[in-house]
Structure formats: structure tokens, C-alpha cells
Amino acid sequence: xGDAIITAILPYQADTQLVTTIKSGIFCYTNGNFAPWRxxxxxxxxxxxxxxxxxxxxxxxxxxxxxxxxxxxxxxxxFSTI
Numbered sequence: 001x002g003d004a005i006i007t008a009i010l011p012y013q014a015d016t017q018l019v020t021t022i023k024s025g026i027f028c029y030t031n032g033n034f035a036p037w038r039x040x041x042x043x044x045x046x047x048x049x050x051x052x053x054x055x056x057x058x059x060x061x062x063x064x065x066x067x068x069x070x071x072x073x074x075x076x077x078x079f080s081t082i
Contacts, residue, residue: 008053010061020045020053020063039077041070 004024012018016030018037025045026037039045044065052064060071063079072079 007050010053010055018053018061020050022049022051026050026063037077039072039079041079044068044070044079 002024004021006019007022008018008020009029010018010020012028016028019027019029019034021027023046025042026039027034028037036042045063048065048067050063050065052062054062056062056071063070063072068081070079070081
């Protein structure tokens with residue numbers, strides 16, 4: 001992750017958190033290590049800054065960028081624009 005600016009840290013699995021960054025995408029943090037969280041929408045999250053992220057009551061993740069708001073299922077990593 002280097003010097004990436006973190007915008008949110010969200011629970012993901014028992015031993016893993018999702019870490020969103022303003023311009024470097026989304027990462028999984030497990031046991032002290034960061035690994036990219038790969039989705040088909042990675043270009044959106046590196047080209048358009050992630051300013052906010054949060055966990056919705058139904059377990060989906062909301063991601064906010066200047067141009068879109070997106071949500072995804074944590075199980076599948078498939079995003080839909082809202």
C-alpha cells in the first residue's frame with residue numbers, strides 16, 4: 001500500500017478487514033498483511049477517488065466516489081451502481 005491515504009476500514013471476515021484508499025483501490029488486511037481486493041471494477045476505484053465507504057444493514061458495502069455511489073456483496077465482490 002505504500003503511502004496510500006486510507007478512507008475507511010470495514011469488517012469483512014473473522015480475521016480480515018477491508019481497507020479503502022483514496023486512489024489506490026481496496027485492500028484486504030489479514031494478519032498484518034495487505035493484499036489487493038480484486039473486483040471487476042478496480043479501474044473505477046483507482047481512476048475515481050474513494051472518499052467514503054461503509055457497511056449497510058444488509059451486509060453490503062457502500063463505496064462513495066465523486067461520480068458514483070456503488071454497493072457490493074462482500075461474498076461475491078460484484079458491484080452495482082446506485
